[in-house]
Amino acid sequence: MRREDKGDSYVKKRFSIWFGVLFVIYTLLIGWYLFFGANTELPNVYKGTSADPATFMNARQLELSHEFSRIKSLIYFVSIPLEWGIYLFVLYFGLSRVFRNWSKGISRFSFVQIAIYVILLMCINLILTFPLDYINYQVSQAYEISTQSFSSWMKDLFISFWVSNLFMILTVFVIYFFMNRKPKKWWLYAWLLSVPFTVFMMFIQPVVIDPLYNDFYRLEDKQLEEKILSMASRADIPAERVFEVDMSEKTNALNAYVTGIGSNLRIVLWDTTLNTLEDDEILFVMAHEMGHFVMHHLYFNLFASIFLSLIGLYIGAKLLKWAVARYGEKWGVSGINDIASLPVLLLIFSLLSFLVGPIENAVSRSAENDSDVYAIEMTEDPEAAIGAFQELTINGLSEVNPPGLVKFFRYGHPTMLERIHLLESYMPKEKEKMKAPSN
Template sequence: MKKRITWIILGFSMYALILGLYLFNWADFGVPEAYRGTAADPATFMTDRQLELSEEYSRYRSFLSFIAIPYEWLIYLAVLGFGLSKLFKQFSEGVSRKSVIVVPLYLLLLTTFTWLLTFPLHYWARSLSVKYGINTQSFSGWMKDEMISFWIDILLTSLVIGVLYALMKRYKKKWWLMAWGLMVPYLAFMMYIQPVVIDPLYNDFTSLTDKALEEEILTMADSADIPADRVFEVNMSEKTNAMNAYVSGIGSNLRIVLWDTTLNKLDDDEVLFIMAHEMGHYVMNHLYGNLVGALITSFMGLYLAYRLLGAMIRKWGDAWGITSASDLASLPALFLLFSLMSFIASPVELAISRNAEMKADAYAIEMTHDVDAAIGSFQTLTVNSLNEVNPPFIVKYFKYGHPTMMERLIMLNEYEKDAPND
């Protein structure tokens, strides 16, 4: 055990060292020579100080993000290897033999343990965001949101895990298929309640105060056949300087939402471009495409988890004190598998997402015919969030669900060149 721990620590340290060297010494954050002086060159719309801060913040944020991934895996391995998962289960069963009590209590212990170990990383991420002027939220407000997320996670995960392990006990070889079948109504239900139940727990939503702008947005929505009769404004300026807007929900719970930071920092024509982009996602059914994608990946993921979890328990179950895959104490192993598979699949999933975002950009341009507003909105977003215009290869393919700002601005620049010939 001591040897394994030593090798794991050395391996993690080497990974962190190489990652740090790559991000802080080897990676190039600048734009290629061919695009210098164009709208895609941050030097044309950012000051030298903003460029410096953007590069610093991007490197630190990426480093922290990539460190957090294997750190999570190490926590799950530690919970299993040191027998903590077995202890959590025994304690929970000592309180009650009923699964409706055992599962939430076990999850509370496991989640509390992992939350405490990951808290330093979360706090470091927040501190960086505050230092570079992105996060404006007080520590107490941030902790309040953390606690809301903590208890929502416990509630929803208890429901999902309770059903999952009940299926594992009853259908030893087909539990993964049964679980997948239940995902369709579950994901649809979550998409339905997210805008009206979960989102308001974090922020206050009101009607858009600028009624003239709201009328323009609703006119755009009507032309796109989006069934909306109001635009919601959410007060995010007390938490962040970042900007955002979105169209979320399904059926009667569909909502068009604008952060007040977006309204405060963009001109109306730029806001309209951003909203046209979000409407493009709705018109092109990207929301439902995400649902289909989630079902496809979950089908493969659950099947692989069924095969791999059984193999893991057969090989290491005795050392971990776990009797079978349906033993609740195997949950950290299942979480580990899901996290590993998610990381492996992320480049493909993110590439699909970037393609969808680029299509939404094109839709927004066709709807507004305002390239200047599009360029202005992206440049302001870059400055305001200190985003890197051209991130390193690894960062882009493992972290970016949107095209890079360089790619988006180049596309707009090309559109502007071609426009007179249309």
């Protein structure tokens, strides 16, 4: 065996051992924290209140909610380093170099080469993450959150795979096009082109992407639709109809949302929400979603996404240049404009996304809290609001007071403890005026 081959074999072996050991230690520590170390006992001040799960969940539901929430969180925390490990595996074992050579051997056109490379890379990712995805699906089935058949789940998985591939191919082609022509400022040109694309995607999402996964149709309950549209009119939301989406074939969880911009704006209710909640509870949920629109959270999210993508591309460009300069020869990557450098770039973006995630969650929790306040002021029905959140907790087996680390990394909404307590302590302004002493 040549010295180069021995050195390459040593690097692969060393990477495999170190990553495997660290991954196992990390998984054990996270598991211990979630199931044993985290203190999630309800503070005494909340016991006996509407936020106390013991007041609206039976002992079995409490047990299931604890188990389900912890298992789902464990899967989430394990999936993060697994994604990073896949990118490093592709680099250290020379698969990125092999994929590049195959794609160049098949076609001389750069777009075709990139398409072939991306599909091969995403296939590796699909294969290596499938066991965890399947476990995630089985857990939801076992706890009766998911009602989706395996064939339907696989169909959604492959739709996501090919939709993601399409957008990935277009994105990667643009990035590497500018890398070849503007190597120092590629990140800026790529960002400038991404802005109209991001807006366009937000516009077509409700009418093109979402219907690939579910059937949407006009709300059959005309009386309820009239009430919702009346609220929308009061909120100056230009909606002419309310859509119902058939989710009961896939889940028992509840949801509703207002999405899209311009003429493609849609008010959507899951049929599971319609089948579970009372009308006044549904009206509170819809008022909450309308609050996001009224307070321009949709546009804030759009502008924040555009701004963060600029920062991410800039930092990504600097880190990619450094990583390729230092490890490129070992990985078989000739330069930043070599398509074989894509796993490095994806790894960098994934790391940056993970780091900024808690900040995004904190901002999102604040926006959700504002929408809760908006909804309760619009409906003036705290009892219905509390009932809606209690049902959401039961049907989704949500943990009312999750571990701190889980809230920090996973919660884009306030905890149910915080949300129900807010509603319980809320006193409408009209009642405050009634209690105020007259002069």
